[in-house]
Amino acid sequence: MRLLSLLGACIVGGTPAVAQASIPALLHAAAPAQRDTTAALRFDIPSQPLPDALRAFAWRAGVRVELDARAAAGARSRAVSGTFAAPEALRRLLAGTGLSARFEGNRALVLRGEADNSVVYALTPLTAIGERNRGYAASRTTSATRTDTPLRDAPQAVSIVTRDVIADQAMQGMGDVVRFVPGVTMGQGEGHRDAPTIRGNSSTADFFVDGVRDDAQYFRDLYNVERVEALKGPNALVFGRGGGGGVLNRVTKEAEWTPARAFAAEGGSFEHMRATLDVGQGLGAGAAARVNAMYEDSEGFRDRSALERYGVNPTVALALGATTIRAGYELFNDERNVDRGIPSFQGRPSDARTTTFFGNPDLSFSTLRLHAANATVEHERGGLTVRSRTRFADYDKFYQNSFPGALSADGSQVTLSAYNNATDRRNLFNQTDVVFGVATGAVRHTLLAGVELGRQETENFRSTGYYNDATTTVTAPFDAPTITTPIVFRQSATDADNRTEATVAGVYLQDQVELSRHLQAVLGLRFDRFGVDFHDNRSGAGLEREDDLVSPRAGLVVKPAEPVSLYGSYSVSYLPSSGDQFSSLSATTRTLEPERFTNYEVGAKWDVRPALSLAAAVYRLDRTNTSAPDPDDPARTVQTGSQRTTGFEATATGNLTSAWQVVAGVALQKAEITSTTSAAPEGRA
Numbered sequence: 263m264r265l266l267s268l269l270g271a272c273i274v275g276g277t278p279a280v281a282q283a284s285i286p287a288l289l290h291a292a293a294p295a296q297r298d299t300t301a302a303l304r305f306d307i308p309s310q311p312l313p314d315a316l317r318a319f320a321w322r323a324g325v326r327v328e329l330d331a332r333a334a335a336g337a338r339s340r341a342v343s344g345t346f347a348a349p350e351a352l353r354r355l356l357a358g359t360g361l362s363a364r365f366e367g368n369r370a371l372v373l374r375g376e377a378d379n380s381v382v383y384a385l386t387p388l389t390a391i392g393e394r395n396r397g398y399a400a401s402r403t404t405s406a407t408r409t410d411t412p413l414r415d416a417p418q419a420v421s422i423v424t425r426d427v428i429a430d431q432a433m434q435g436m437g438d439v440v441r442f443v444p445g446v447t448m449g450q451g452e453g454h455r456d457a458p459t460i461r462g463n464s465s466t467a468d469f470f471v472d473g474v475r476d477d478a479q480y481f482r483d484l485y486n487v488e489r490v491e492a493l494k495g496p497n498a499l500v501f502g503r504g505g506g507g508g509v510l511n512r513v514t515k516e517a518e519w520t521p522a523r524a525f526a527a528e529g530g531s532f533e534h535m536r537a538t539l540d541v542g543q544g545l546g547a548g549a550a551a552r553v554n555a556m557y558e559d560s561e562g563f564r565d566r567s568a569l570e571r572y573g574v575n576p577t578v579a580l581a582l583g584a585t586t587i588r589a590g591y592e593l594f595n596d597e598r599n600v601d602r603g604i605p606s607f608q609g610r611p612s613d614a615r616t617t618t619f620f621g622n623p624d625l626s627f628s629t630l631r632l633h634a635a636n637a638t639v640e641h642e643r644g645g646l647t648v649r650s651r652t653r654f655a656d657y658d659k660f661y662q663n664s665f666p667g668a669l670s671a672d673g674s675q676v677t678l679s680a681y682n683n684a685t686d687r688r689n690l691f692n693q694t695d696v697v698f699g700v701a702t703g704a705v706r707h708t709l710l711a712g713v714e715l716g717r718q719e720t721e722n723f724r725s726t727g728y729y730n731d732a733t734t735t736v737t738a739p740f741d742a743p744t745i746t747t748p749i750v751f752r753q754s755a756t757d758a759d760n761r762t763e764a765t766v767a768g769v770y771l772q773d774q775v776e777l778s779r780h781l782q783a784v785l786g787l788r789f790d791r792f793g794v795d796f797h798d799n800r801s802g803a804g805l806e807r808e809d810d811l812v813s814p815r816a817g818l819v820v821k822p823a824e825p826v827s828l829y830g831s832y833s834v835s836y837l838p839s840s841g842d843q844f845s846s847l848s849a850t851t852r853t854l855e856p857e858r859f860t861n862y863e864v865g866a867k868w869d870v871r872p873a874l875s876l877a878a879a880v881y882r883l884d885r886t887n888t889s890a891p892d893p894d895d896p897a898r899t900v901q902t903g904s905q906r907t908t909g910f911e912a913t914a915t916g917n918l919t920s921a922w923q924v925v926a927g928v929a930l931q932k933a934e935i936t937s938t939t940s941a942a943p944e945g946r947a
Contacts, residue, residue, distance in 0.1 A: 305351045306401040306872065307342040308412060309699075315339030315355055323348040338645060338699070341410040343402035347520040358584045358642025397426045398923045399875045399916030405473055405491050405511050407774060407784065408500055409697050409708055414867040417784055417817025417829040419445070419494040419879040421913060427925055428484055432528070434536070434558075436469075436482050436490070436510065443492045444911040444927030446508070453601040454628035454661040455479035460507030461494055461883050462907035462933045463859070467842035468504055470511040471653070472636070474691050475502070475716065478657035479843070480630045481596060485538050485556030486575040488513045494911075495861040495881060496835030498813035499770050499788040502714060504842065505835050506859035506885060507907075516588055517552040517579040519544035534560040542577075550579045562601070563616065565744065566623035569598035585641045594632040599623055602665035607673050612740070620743040621664030621678050625727075628661035647697040657687040664727065664749060667735070675737045680727025680749050681757075691716040708774040710786070718764040720844055725751040759799040762844040766792050772815070779824075784817040784831075794840045796847045807852045811836045825869040835859045839889070851889070854901050860884045874916035883907040884936070903937040 307318045316339075342354045406416035413420060421443045423433075433439055436456045437448040449464065451457035456479075457466050467477035476482075484490070493500075494508040501509050515522075522542040529535050535558065542552025557572045577590035602621070604614040614620075634655040641648045662682035669676050695712040729736045731750040738745050753759065772786030793808040817831040836856040840847040865879030886904040909931030917923050 304345050305342045309341040312337035312339050350519045397424050414827040417831040421492040423490045425488050439490045442925045444929035463507030465842050468509045474653040478687050486514050486554040488515050496859040497833050498835035499786045499815040517550040517577040519550045532561045548581045552577050564601050565617050565619045567599045571596040584643050587639050589637040592634045596630040600626040600628045600663040605666040607669045620666035626663040631658045645699045650694040652692045655689045659685045676740050676743050679735050683724045686721045688719045706776040710772040712770050714768040716766040720762045722758045724757040726754040727751050761797050763795040780821050782819040786815040788813045805852050809838050827867045830864045833861045855887045857887045876914050878912040880910050906936045907933045
């Protein structure tokens with residue numbers, strides 16, 4: 263029998279225990295004086311032959327591995343990336359290998375084949391201490407390709423804001439996150455919603471949760487978020503329609519077998535008060551649970567502004583052999599004043615005090631209540647992974663505002679208007695992926711086939727504000743614009759009262775090809791059938807539109823050395839004529855072709871060391887079939903031609919030293935109109 267002896271140095275400790283593969287007590291067999299193995303370590307172990315994976319695990323977890331190489335021949339590990347206790351890392355690594363683990367005696371952990379119960383190899387704990395990785399630099403992603411892929415091998419610019427960065431910067435919303443993401447800015451969003459601009463393209467709908475669409479208009483909180491991923495450039499193969507400039511994906515915290523115990527309370531200026539809770543642990547060998555919760559009650563720098571929000575998100579996980587089931591539910595409630603900011607004057611922000619509220623603060627507010635439930639079933643066996651994720655979300659959103667418009671010519675008076683809008687949306691999505699690895703000679707393929715089905719039902723109702731129940735605008739002194747004039751809200755002739763049903767059925771195929779150790783390629787194609795059924799409740803009229811969208815993707819990765827990747831990519835996405843929120847479908851727009859986004863990009867990524875990464879990208883993003891109000895008739899929408907954004911971005915993320923971490927980035931970009939139609943002459947585009 264040929265044995266491989268591997269020696270690692272990090273952590274072990276605890277008391278003897280006996281358990282199965284997903285044992286929370288896994289390395290507790292050493293002397294009680296040693297460190298508890300519930301301490302978290304950073305693991306970045308790619309999917310690979312089992313002996314190689316165990317070598318990496320042994321080095322990081324601090325165990326000696328004695329491996330019968332013949333007995334483990336052909337076995338391949340699952341990728342493990344993230345911060346886990348050693349027991350959870352090993353459970354993930356062994357998932358789908360047909361092996362289970364338990365202690366025998368006082369010090370040896372023995373792994374057995376599930377079929378014949380034969381001993382395959384044993385792990386013996388050692389006494390050693392290691393330093394925890396802060397984790398500013400993420401090393402892997404599943405969002406860029408829908409498969410577990412090293413970040414440096416994804417042919418796309420991806421910025422990941424990890425939990426460590428979120429905690430160290432006390433981030434609480436998406437506006438805080440994008441300050442550290444080059445190429446992404448956050449707009450004012452009328453004071454009631456996230457409104458990012460990604461590579462020059464603005465949207466309120468390009469948000470995802472764990473890869474599933476989250477497109478309602480509201481402010482997202484980070485209390486239950488593990489990390490936020492900004493994937494730049496259109497990539498419909500992964501995310502479907504929209505995402506012209508890219509998308510923002512929140513990866514939420516899940517139940518794990520690693521204990522979680524965290525409580526934070528904070529207070530600050532403007533009567534800011536906030537508390538968060540994160541509690542979780544394994545419940546035996548096959549189950550785990552976790553609860554994240556948050557409550558905030560704060561005011562703001564603007565007079566009469568305030569917010570109150572709370573959220574609770576329990577999750578559970580079940581390990582059933584090679585199958586893992588995860589489920590969760592979130593209740594999130596947000597109530598706040600709607601703050602539209604100060605008006606401009608002569609092309610610049612006016613000189614109003616920043617604390618001044620323009621309009622009626624008592625009648626300017628926003629409420630959101632979100633109920634969301636999700637479930638994921640993942641099965642791994644013999645190199646095959648089947649994953650099905652389902653999410654249902656119910657958004658009840660209302661906002662109302664009294665806001666400033668233009669100033670008089672001398673700047674002494676300001677015009678005020680008001681309106682409100684109610685949106686009820688129910689989303690139901692299912693994504694099912696099948697991932698399979700296969701080798702054809704020296705070439706390795708990671709094949710992905712998937713289906714996405716979705717249904718979105720939306721009801722919109724808008725009303726116009728009439729001051730003193732008589733006029734839609736009033737003027738107020740610029741130096742005293744906070745008013746209490748009564749406002750009656752009722753529908754005007756053009757206010758929306760409609761319901762929309764949007765459906766999508768998409769199929770996609772992708773092949774990640776490892777041609778050699780120095781050359782990789784990503785080729786994929788997605789087909790979506792997207793339909794909108796729009797009904798005007800006021801007139802009884804109905805409109806329908808259906809689009810067949812074909813979205814290719816191609817990428818080439820050259821690796822002159824293992825930690826360095828040079829890549830080029832091409833990708834396409836579409837935005838149907840109903841717009842981000844389905845509200846722009848009309849007799850005119852239903853005849854317009856979907857907007858098309860085409861991205862060409864080249865870049866480089868370098869893992870200077872495991873905890874420090876550098877990246878740079880140059881891109882050209884073409885947007886065609888653009889639409890805008892007709893300059894001769896603003897009530898009409900016409901297709902206006904095409905536009906182009908070109909740019910450069912660079913990032914540095916990770917640990918400069920054991921005591922210094924960095925998240926830095928720079929972006930330069932230029933936008934131009936490249937063509938116009940006769941409906942929008944060159945001089946007026």
